[in-house]
């Protein structure tokens with residue numbers, strides 16, 4: 479079987495990656511091509527000259543146009559890092575930009591480009607290192623994942639420091655929190671859902687995350703509210719806005735506490751640990767911890783906690799269970815507890831790999847068991863339901879977000895849309911997606927809330 483001259487062969491382990499330089503289409507086949515592969519390769523036009531003029535150029539979502547340079551701003555698929563793809567500029571001439579503008583996923587190449595100009599441009603745009611364009615046999619369909627995906631190595635894990643793991647194999651973040659620099663922390667190192675939605679957003683009916691949360695919890699004037707792990711104080715600011723509350727923040731990061739002081743004057747900050755709260759027994763009306771549980775110890779050993787364990791369960795949210803015990807101690811009878819985090823009702827706790835510190839998803843079914851066993855009345859619900867997120871609302875798609883973040887590395891990680899995102903220059907081709915799809919922050923449908931009350 480003779481491959482066409484435009485097909486590159488890249489050995490990868492036991493397989494070969496075949497890449498058509500003019501169509502951007504690829505196939506992964508075992509080494510030593512067998513006749514059985516012929517039909518596939520013929521369908522991908524890898525055995526004889528492709529009918530280029532009849533094929534439909536489809537643009538990847540992983541590149542945008544910068545008409546002022548003029549250039550294509552595209553992901554580098556082969557250089558994927560833990561945080562995503564780097565982007566690079568590919569200088570283009572105006573007619574080449576116009577060609578890309580004309581690619582609507584339905585018009586064939588012959589409609590868009592003279593044949594003599596086609597090959598050099600396709601070589602530029604369809605190569606493995608750019609993947610801005612792919613030539614398909616027919617029009618692209620809405621459900622076609624092609625424009626959204628790149629042929630790229632698996633996203634590599636971020637390195638872990640040895641001090642982030644204790645002697646029992648448990649996650650430990652004490653030193654990490656000591657070393658945090660507040661400036662840009664939630665934009666560049668770990669974006670929380672609350673941070674992404676800390677500006678008014680249509681998904682929350684034009685409110686900020688903290689405003690929506692305050693409306694749900696509706697603390698009475700003068701109530702003693704304690705927020706554990708307040709980040710840069712965005713929730714505290716929103717809680718204090720409408721009226722008087724005795725609002726206390728407990729955090730183990732001195733830098734973040736200082737940022738919270740600035741964001742929420744009128745609240746009190748205490749340096750302390752969520753698992754040994756510097757608070758008197760029965761002194762709190764409402765305790766909340768938004769996106770903190772994943773930071774707390776997760777251990778391969780369950781210890782004394784009496785739980786129904788999932789078959790093969792390798793990690794337990796032991797720190798979150800201890801926080802429940804602390805909450806029971808500091809809440810007054812009738813006091814309320816609100817805990818949100820990513821995880822699932824019956825999903826085994828799993829350590830994230832792309833962050834520079836270990837965070838572990840929460841098994842909310844087990845969290846609920848512990849809360850009930852301690853004596854709380856408690857429920858678990860999806861966060862989107864609790865806060866009334868409009869799941870049909872939109873934000874920047876992940877490819878568009880990564881393109882903009884690489885264009886301006888100081889861009890805050892907010893739930894921008896193509897209309898609202900600040901642009902340092904003209905950018906064409908940004909695309910929004912539903913907030914249930916990957917975007918600038920974590921996806922809301924991954925989050926759950928445990929709401930509990932200490933009986934009177």
Ligand SMILES: C[S@@+](CC[C@H](N)C(=O)[O-])C[C@H]1O[C@@H](n2cnc3c(N)ncnc32)[C@H](O)[C@@H]1O
Nearest residue numbers: 670672707708709729730731751752768769773
């Ligand atoms: C992921 S951030 C969440 C910040 C904020 N609540 C939000 O939703 O954007 C975790 C916060 O909890 C704090 N934190 C983590 N572990 C803690 C612990 N054991 N005791 C007290 N604070 C802790 C961190 O310093 C940080 O402020």
